[in-house]
Amino acid sequence: MNLISSSTRGPWTLFKKELLRFWRVSFQTVAAPVMTALLYLLVFSHVLESRVQVHGVNYTSFLIPGLIMMSVLQNAFANSSSSLIQSKVMGNIIFVLLTPISYLEFFLAFLASSIVRGLVVGLGIYLVAIIFIDLPMVHPWLILAFAVLGSALLGAFGIIAGIWADKFDQMAAFQNFIIMPLSFLSGVFYSIHSLPPFWQAVSQLNPFFYMIDGFRYGFLGVGDISPAISLSVVGASFFGLSLITLRMLKTGYKLRG
Amino acid sequence: MTPAIKIDQVHKHFGTLHALKGIDLTIEQGEFFALLGPNGAGKSTLINLLAGLLRPSSGKLSVMGFDVVQQYRQARHALGVVPQELVFDPFFNVREMLRFQAGYFGLGTENDPWIDEVIEALGLTDKATTNMRRLSGGMKRRALIAQALAHKPPVLVLDEPTAGVDVELRQILWEFIKRLNREGHTIILTTHYLEEAETLCSRVAMMKQGEIVALDSTANLLNHFPGKNLRLKLGSALPQSLSAMLRNEEDGEYMLALSEVTQVEYVLAELRSANVVVEDMQLIEADLEDVFVELVGRK
Numbered sequence: 001m002n003l004i005s006s007s008t009r010g011p012w013t014l015f016k017k018e019l020l021r022f023w024r025v026s027f028q029t030v031a032a033p034v035m036t037a038l039l040y041l042l043v044f045s046h047v048l049e050s051r052v053q054v055h056g057v058n059y060t061s062f063l064i065p066g067l068i069m070m071s072v073l074q075n076a077f078a079n080s081s082s083s084l085i086q087s088k089v090m091g092n093i094i095f096v097l098l099t100p101i102s103y104l105e106f107f108l109a110f111l112a113s114s115i116v117r118g119l120v121v122g123l124g125i126y127l128v129a130i131i132f133i134d135l136p137m138v139h140p141w142l143i144l145a146f147a148v149l150g151s152a153l154l155g156a157f158g159i160i161a162g163i164w165a166d167k168f169d170q171m172a173a174f175q176n177f178i179i180m181p182l183s184f185l186s187g188v189f190y191s192i193h194s195l196p197p198f199w200q201a202v203s204q205l206n207p208f209f210y211m212i213d214g215f216r217y218g219f220l221g222v223g224d225i226s227p228a229i230s231l232s233v234v235g236a237s238f239f240g241l242s243l244i245t246l247r248m249l250k251t252g253y254k255l256r257g
Numbered sequence: 258m259t260p261a262i263k264i265d266q267v268h269k270h271f272g273t274l275h276a277l278k279g280i281d282l283t284i285e286q287g288e289f290f291a292l293l294g295p296n297g298a299g300k301s302t303l304i305n306l307l308a309g310l311l312r313p314s315s316g317k318l319s320v321m322g323f324d325v326v327q328q329y330r331q332a333r334h335a336l337g338v339v340p341q342e343l344v345f346d347p348f349f350n351v352r353e354m355l356r357f358q359a360g361y362f363g364l365g366t367e368n369d370p371w372i373d374e375v376i377e378a379l380g381l382t383d384k385a386t387t388n389m390r391r392l393s394g395g396m397k398r399r400a401l402i403a404q405a406l407a408h409k410p411p412v413l414v415l416d417e418p419t420a421g422v423d424v425e426l427r428q429i430l431w432e433f434i435k436r437l438n439r440e441g442h443t444i445i446l447t448t449h450y451l452e453e454a455e456t457l458c459s460r461v462a463m464m465k466q467g468e469i470v471a472l473d474s475t476a477n478l479l480n481h482f483p484g485k486n487l488r489l490k491l492g493s494a495l496p497q498s499l500s501a502m503l504r505n506e507e508d509g510e511y512m513l514a515l516s517e518v519t520q521v522e523y524v525l526a527e528l529r530s531a532n533v534v535v536e537d538m539q540l541i542e543a544d545l546e547d548v549f550v551e552l553v554g555r556k
Contacts, residue, residue: 006363013360091344099361100330257311
């Protein structure tokens with residue numbers, strides 16, 4: 001059965017084009033983030049492996065899921081945001097805007113390609129990491145659920161950033177002043193239980209914390225918070241951001257005058 | 258027959274700027290139509306409204322009977338737009354871009370023979386697997402036209418397609434566009450090269466400050482402005498008494514606008530009385546540029 005009909009070929013083509021776009025530069029979009037994550041792993045595990053245990057597991061096993069998820073999230077964001085800002089600055093966004101693709105189809109195509117990029121980078125880091133470390137996988141479906149939902153959330157956020165930003169430096173500000181602090185302060189490198197009560201409370205306002213903790217729970221079976229709560233927060237955040245993104249696309253904000 | 262384009266009382270505001278002031282325009286199927294006007298007249302705004310890149314403040318636009326807002330899918334299927342800027346996607350080659358563009362419109366491999374035909378007709382065969390980034394300006398322009406045609410639209414809008422294009426390429430492009438028109442495509446053209454509009458287009462709309470100031474067949478527009486031009490090469494400067502008739506001056510040659518042929522006698526009399534020697538003289542028929550200057554330049 002042919003799943004792609006003439007009515008679904010438009011968004012399917014856009015999805016395929018977005019996949020090819022990042023795959024053509026996979027050295028930069030896949031290999032580089034895998035390399036960066038492994039450098040973090042090398043440095044932090046070398047320094048802390050013998051001194052620190054978190055939730056009763058050694059530090060390297062604690063760190064790897066966090067690093068994988070951080071890279072998944074950052075790359076899912078980078079995929080949709082960089083594609084949109086490049087297309088807007090270069091003007092080739094009109095090739096899509098001139099077509100019968102609806103705002104919902106546009107959203108789904110960009111979202112799906114962001115999810116794929118996030119998962120490909122995450123899988124790359126995982127495959128390299130397990131060569132060196134024996135990493136458990138207690139709840140595989142939770143891992144997949146958090147990886148897909150997390151990259152979808154950041155993919156949607158990337159669409160918002162890509163539509164809103166008019167220049168590359170505005171996009172860099174998004175990346176450096178929102179995405180980086182939220183991902184570094186989310187418990188990738190530590191358990192929030194090691195923080196003073198005030199900073200624990202602040203951490204719980206950060207949606208990245210729930211994505212990292214839930215994802216890590218999938219591997220280790222332990223975490224800072226119940227995975228059900230994390231999944232609910234991530235799901236609700238994705239729903240809220242998707243509504244904002246769809247609203248922007250429907251009204252043509254900064255795309256159709 | 259359903260008109261190719263129908264525009265009813267379209268207004269467009271950008272903040273306090275009233276860019277289009279109640280445009281009414283109907284373009285029939287199969288026409289070769291020119292949209293002329295100086296920069297800022299509203300031509301590109303009108304095209305962007307037809308293409309769905311802008312939304313009208315009020316009024317309605319339709320392509321092949323489909324409302325561009327309510328029935329945008331059908332309207333966009335019927336329309337191909339060649340943008341003025343040389344935009345391209347640097348990640349892909351020419352054939353990939355054309356396949357993607359056709360795919361956005363729901364067309365798959367069954368459309369490949371048409372893509373091959375367009376590639377060949379526009380002289381892009383050697384460049385079909387070349388990355389868009391590596392194409393020259395002229396080749397990029399051809400690729401843009403090919404992209405607009407990838408889904409075989411019945412209506413093709415070309416926004417300044419020959420801006421910055423050399424003479425040879427311009428000829429190739431026009432031969433191809435004329436062929437499309439002969440095959441039934443409706444062509445709408447904006448251009449600064451008025452001789453192109455005069456040669457190619459059967460009907461012309463002239464725009465100024467968001468309004469259509471003239472809309473007629475090219476022949477009628479020329480007939481309504483029966484004036485002529487007098488080109489003079491003089492031994493000395495043009496007398497002050499003739500400066501009101503001066504259209505332009507270039508390399509010591511003066512072009513005077515005459516409302517009727519009998520004014521030649523007056524010009525010669527003025528030159529004689531000012532002791533100015535006439536070295537060369539030529540009487541030239543008015544062209545679309547004269548009509549354009551007359552209408553658009555009118556206060």
